């Protein structure tokens with residue numbers, strides 16, 4: 634993921650920022666779902682991060698959950714070995730064929746970030762069947778997909794409800810089993826029915842990195858500790874960084890949160906750990922608003938009685954633009970620059986982490 638982002642952004646610091654930004658957001662999503670279902674993250678029991686990569690989320694999860702409760706699995710053996718060595722979690726080698734995947738145990742919580750968004754039709758349902766079968770009663774399976782809306786005007790979704798393109802970010806994987814996939818909600822619902830025998834699911838639109846939708850299945854009827862609740866948290870980006878004159882750095886970008894009871898209270902800029910500037914998002918960014926479109930965020934809660942839809946803050950992106958000038962030492966472009974969006978609930982989102990030099994564009 635990181636290598637791909639590095640090629641695309643042409644800056645290792647921009648790529649690393651994106652990696653950490655998504656890691657933190659994935660962690661918050663998983664912790665909220667664990668809290669919701671089990672009451673407390675320490676009561677979850679065995680957790681599987683399937684298709685974990687090199688542990689983008691696991692490196693943070695090990696801070697909150699005992700390592701002895703965490704299993705990771707990936708088709709890339711070196712990714713599994715890396716996490717066993719670095720984070721002390723259990724590792725399981727995965728397989729290309731779902732029916733051959735036998736971890737020898739079951740789990741209370743299975744997280745699958747960004748695998749179903751790459752699977753062809755046949756494997757999509759077969760992996761869902763396999764992973765659901767590995768859940769203990771009352772357990773949760775959470776997986777992300779690219780919704781059809783992300784196809785935009787590139788091409789229409791086929792009637793089957795799934796579009797599979799034989800290209801991906803990972804050159805090491807066979808493109809007949811790992812490409813780029815877009816699906817409709819109806820397609821996922823059919824796959825869920827095949828895997829679980831029920832049409833019950835929760836869909837959180839754009840829950841992963843303000844992009845991929847998250848679907849949540851629960852095995853059996855066990856009741857959650859509290860009504861379903863989810864906060865996306867803050868999100869944003871630094872779009873421009875340039876020196877307007879020696880010792881004066883200009884930064885601009887956007888920061889927003891779609892959570893209805895939360896707002897962005899500031900964008901903080903730090904140089905070498907010291908607060909150097911604070912600004913507020915306060916001007917229109919019609920491009921950001923247009924990028925997401927209307928009704929891009931919210932939840933669908935589906936059970937035998939039908940589907941309830943709950944929308945999120947549709948005005949979140951009005952006034953999300955921010956800019957500021959930061960005094961800095963012009964002789965030292967290696968200063969460590971941190972730009973962070975801060976939300977009113979105290980959640981923070983890194984917008985840039987790295988040297989000034991690597992931020993300049």
Ligand SMILES: C[S@@+](CC[C@H](N)C(=O)[O-])C[C@H]1O[C@@H](n2cnc3c(N)ncnc32)[C@H](O)[C@@H]1O
Nearest residue numbers: 684685686689707708709727728729746747748
């Ligand atoms: C887009 S990456 C996501 C990695 C990680 N979940 C994250 O969010 O950073 C997809 C991952 O799926 C893994 N993968 C592909 N096919 C797999 C399979 N059959 N079993 C397990 N992992 C697989 C890839 O090796 C890759 O690490």
